Amino acid sequence: MISPIFLFVFFFILSYSYASHVQDFCVADYSAPQGPVGYTCKDPSKVTVDDFVLSGLGVPANTSNMYKFGFTAAFAFDFSGLNGLGVSMGRADIEVGGIVPIHSHPGATELVVIGEGSSIIGGFIASNNKVYQKPLNKGDTMVLPQGLYHFFVNQGKIPAVIYAAFSSESPTVQLLDTSLFKNDLATDILAKTTLLDVAQIEKLKKLFGGTN
Ligand SMILES: *[C@@H]1O[C@H](CO)[C@@H](O)[C@H](O)[C@H]1NC(C)=O
DSSP: OOOHHHHHHHHHHHHHHHHHHSSSOOOBOTTSOEETTEEOBOOGGGOOGGGGOOOOTTSOOOOOSTTOEEEEEESTTTOGGGTTSSOEEEEEEEOTTOEEEEEEOTTOOEEEEEEEOSOEEEEEEOTTSOEEEEEEOTTOEEEEOTTOEEEEEEOSSSOEEEEEEESSSSOOOEEHHHHHHSSOOOHHHHHHHHOOOHHHHHHHHHHHTOOO
């Protein structure tokens, strides 16, 4: 006798593998609601090559901010052909002396290649608190493992261009500073849970727009 659990697992695997091979792509239909796993598929008869091409990563991003850093995304929200494929790209521009602040992508590994620049410190912090960092130069590639905090500092003499690929078509980002200081988490709770001084928290909340 075949167990019902076996049958359930068997048909689940069958339906899953069928779903992933039933069509070549699932171009995002931005006019339909977005579900938890992505956008609804556009009618294949309406798909064109332009769903699979995005122009724009040739242009530097605006870096007029306190980090001297700008980012241009080629993610599923603006690049319909990526929907469902589990990959995306982006371009980071970092002025001389600029930084990419410490952040993580909870669901995506990032793979970068330095397009322009030199002496760009690239680093990440492992879950055992060990730091892996190194000055990167044009042509160097670095991988930032999924979910780990990472950063860049342009210590070179020219603006840096970094191209980044992600193992998700819609990577999310969590910036350490804004997670802590750009919301309504009460200062006394923040002080207790981080051991930071209240004065420092108030200063950073003012900078990032946090309240309470
Ligand atoms: C760049 O961003 C700054 C700050 O948001 C803005 O004031 C400025 O107009 C932008 N520059 C360009 C060229 O878009």
